[in-house]
Amino acid sequence: MKEYIFDCVVIGGGAAGMAAALEVEKSGFDTAIVEREEHLGGILLQCIHNGFGLHEFKEELTGPEYAERFAERVQASSVKVFLESTVMELSESGEAAGMHELHCYSSVYGVFLLKARSVILSMGCRERNRGNIGIPGSRPSGIMTAGLAQRLVNIDGYIPGEQIVIIGSGDIGLIMARRMTWAGCKVHAVIEIQPYPSGITRNIVQCLEDFDIPLYLSHVVSEIRGKDRIESIRVTPLKNGIQDEENSFEIKCDTLLLSVGLVPENELSRKAGIELSPQINGPLVDSFLMTNKKGIFACGNVLHVHDLVDYVSRESRSAGSNVVKYLNSTLTGVQNKVKAGANVRYVVPQKFNFQGDNQFYMRSMIVKNGAKVEVRAGNIIIKTVNHNHVQPSEMISISIKKEELEKISGIPDQQLEISII
């Protein structure tokens, strides 16, 4: 079997993988990206709408444009890119301590083996499907995830149906509501089980309100009807969390798009023995974004689902620079625990250190105007940041400078707790 040795192998060439690989390569390390598709870019390639890069490039780009900027840099660098190649297995090398092995399958390069001193997981995420959310009824054609529809429309140029209903008000669903309307389809409704939308506000306005597409909050699809092709759905409002059958109504449609959440893609990680967070399904990482396996790091949607690609790039660069330190054997520092406090669903990373600045990403469990993000260690308040508005769909990021932690640096086993109040 053909074998190649690298200092660092990056799995997945989306926004995360490209940014991380470039950061490692910059310091002169032999770096490779393995990407299953024919092009670098990942999910960005099907997001032809605007809204990418405001932080990163200070201008509004489409997904493919954003991807292209990074892909050009990758091509100009010494990063070796294996396209149309899938990593099938990640394992520890039987021969040398600290080496990792990646078995890759490709129609271009055949079956080959990569050996690497470090690995970056950046496999992105996948969409939840109908089974995961268990909608009762028949199982006709015409039901698909919004992301698949997006791919079919934007890349392959096919319209999956004309009379559309969308379940879930996640960003992909909202963007597809607008996309399908532009393509001449009729979008009848977006149905959301929560009392608040799960996509960002900008998308609610620009994708639904501007097109008079009704959004039904606190409603569920209680039945799918149709034999060969979907014919209609039954929609039932929720009253105090219970289905209010009496006020159910029917919507005729030939297509049902599901935008019911994304889950980090961690099949490989799990098999490699990497510990995952049961909350977010991404690897548990320390403040350097390193997993419980030495030398394996994670960033981007495989770690936790992001709503802004700019954050993905930033997080991935930081993973890359930590890999550089790891390869130089200068990645050291005691890791202390970070906990999600009141009203916080999760915090990533789950550890912090005193050696440098720390960057945390989190999601709120509440919708609130005039909220405060508060970081504390026991009774000591480290930092508070004001937010005009928080909601579960908008990721919150907070950075804590090294100096800000000085107040507590002498005390052993200090834990941080981040709350939204």
Place this chain on the structure above:
Amino acid sequence: MKYDIAIIGAGVSGASIARKLSQYNLKTILIEKEADVSFGTSKANSGIVHAGFHTSWKYLKSRLEIQGNLMFDGLQRELGFPFRRCGIIVAAFSEEELKHVQELYRQGVENGVIGIEICSRERILDIEPKLNPDVIGGLHAPNGGIIEPYRFVFSLVESALKNGVELFLNFKVEKAVRSRGTWMISSDDGQIVEADYVINAAGLYADSISAIFNAELFKIIPRKGEEYLLDRMSPAYPNKVIFPVPSGKSKGTLIIPTVEGTMMVGPTAEEVEDKEDTSTSTEQLNRIFDFSRRIIPSISERDIITSFAGLRPALESGDFYIDVSQKAENFIQVAGIQSPGLTAAPAIGDYVKDLLKKLDCSLIEKKNWDPFIDKVPRMRNLSHYESEKIVKENPQYGNIICRCEKVSEAEIVEAVKRGHSTLDGVKFFTRTGMGRCQGGFCTYKTIKIIMRETGLSYNQVTKRGRNSKVLMRKLGGDS
């Protein structure tokens, strides 16, 4: 076209009969209304090769079950479908249930079930550690097993076709007349097939087919069974098929490991009116999971990847009705094939062959009958080194299309070449889209491969034939 034998219905019954008859010098046609074989009840069931202790040998279905069970090892060698004799247990949670287990044991012994045993609590937990520790004992039948039912049917049909049987898909039998000693069978769209003998293996519609041929009048009662499929990562994956002890009213639901490493809970049993009603419901979901969790506590709704329902084509008698018609000439009934129809199918093939003898059909064995079919390499079963070799020969094996179930482009191409050109057909043949993401990633790639290999245009590709189109229109014009 004139045939000796026409078999109506390409489910597991029709397919088994077709393969059996392919051993003889007969011109046989297998007729199916759907776009592919096994699209009826034979695709939506529990996939269990039953052990033969559940009903008395006085029933035909029980005798054929026991005989069929014994035939699976040989068939697997010849046809290569996924099958494993994992064994079946019945778990008892009370003294009362334990008494019932003893009755099942006696019945099993009487029926001739090989290896059947009664287990103590210790033994049953040893065989199946996932069981709720409150279990107090049970039954173990090591001869029970699991198969992929549609792959079984596909391979039977492929073998039959290889030996000269012909297959008509999308042929819905609607009319039949007997004239000058043969049957003229017409489809709803005016196609005609002529045959001397007709075998009615139409599953849920065996009653209408019987009526069309002016044969016996009976009623098939659809009995719905809902099943839920759980992710292969589920911590509840058992070693054995697990039955509860049947109680008066409800049979309870089962916990089933599938041969391909996922697991299933179900089925329910509910009589319905509509023969097309394969919908699932929240009430049944809750029932199934509440019930199953008492047997294996680690079962969770969180692991559901999909659900489906199948309809058992039951007769009031509760037994199979396989016999020569007393009313219609040269007509054989294969009706009421409810559970354990899958298990019994190989024996049904033999049984029907013998019925043909009663009708003076001449059965002369072919000299060159070939029981084997070509096996398709499956990437998920190969080691890295075996994969390397096969990818060298055919690079399409290196293009992994379905990441959840590890299916390559070459396997999809092979499915299409063997006549499975709908998305569901490809899915059943290869498992693409059957895993955790349920086709979220691979569907568009599969559609493209189907289009390339068949020459179908985008709006001719369907999920499962007829009007189940996937793509409606091309962006920017020509619809």
